[in-house]
Amino acid sequence: MRMMTLRRSFLVSILTLTLQACGNDDDVAPPAPTATATAVPTATATAVPTATPAPLDFAAVAEDFDCILDWEPVRSFRITNKLGFVGEAVDLARNPERGRQFPVGTIIQLFPGEAMVKRGETFDPDNNNWEYFELDTSVDGTTIRVRGRDDVINRFGGQCFGCHAAARDFDFICETGRGCVDLGIPREVFPDLQNADPRCSGG
Ligand code: HEC
Numbered sequence: 001m002r003m004m005t006l007r008r009s010f011l012v013s014i015l016t017l018t019l020q021a022c023g024n025d026d027d028v029a030p031p032a033p034t035a036t037a038t039a040v041p042t043a044t045a046t047a048v049p050t051a052t053p054a055p056l057d058f059a060a061v062a063e064d065f066d067c068i069l070d071w072e073p074v075r076s077f078r079i080t081n082k083l084g085f086v087g088e089a090v091d092l093a094r095n096p097e098r099g100r101q102f103p104v105g106t107i108i109q110l111f112p113g114e115a116m117v118k119r120g121e122t123f124d125p126d127n128n129n130w131e132y133f134e135l136d137t138s139v140d141g142t143t144i145r146v147r148g149r150d151d152v153i154n155r156f157g158g159q160c161f162g163c164h165a166a167a168r169d170f171d172f173i174c175e176t177g178r179g180c181v182d183l184g185i186p187r188e189v190f191p192d193l194q195n196a197d198p199r200c201s202g203g
């Protein structure tokens with residue numbers, strides 16, 4: 001009798017354990033899909049910092065020097081702006097104002113083979129941040145021969161900066177009556193030299 005009772009209570013406890021185990025299994029079974037769903041963090045959205053914009057500059061490449069006849073003619077020279085400030089540049093060229101400077105990205109040319117390009121405000125402040133260029137031009141495009149300031153010499157042996165510095169008050173634009181040494185080329189031939197730009201014939 002005693003044996004029977006023991007066996008019964010043993011069986012009951014086995015049964016109970018089994019039932020509890022089953023019940024526990026159901027309770028702890030992990031909700032599988034939520035694990036992957038929560039694995040996608042929102043961290044990427046906040047990880048993009050608000051960077052300080054780089055100061056504006058324009059370092060011209062050969063392709064920026066295209067057919068000057070496509071650029072705005074102002075008196076003797078041609079002018080454009082490669083950063084979208086054409087209107088501002090042309091306005092100042094048409095209405096020169098002592099002390100005002102052309103916007104960054106401005107290119108001014110009198111002849112196809114030489115150019116002045118306006119760089120960013122820390123490029124060369126003593127020279128109002130102009131970069132001077134000697135260019136080789138052909139129907140195939142432009143090659144930059146020399147760029148910079150002191151080493152840029154025109155085809156007549158004159159230093160660009162040396163002459164143009166006299167017109168400092170008008171942002172180094174010489175034209176006439178601003179003290180620049182004369183080029184020694186009759187002004188009447190300027191249009192012919194511009195019309196001969198070989199880069200314009202390619203269409
Ligand atoms: C001997 C002095 C002298 C030298 C050297 C010289 N220039 Fe000039 N440049 C002038 C003068 C003067 C004018 C104005 C011409 C005119 O409109 O009659 C001029 C005009 C220009 C213009 C048209 C805008 C303006 O200033 O009137 C550009 C662009 C220019 N030169 C770029 C250059 C570059 C680039 C070099 C060097 C490769 C250079 N110049 C060398 C005297 C010089």
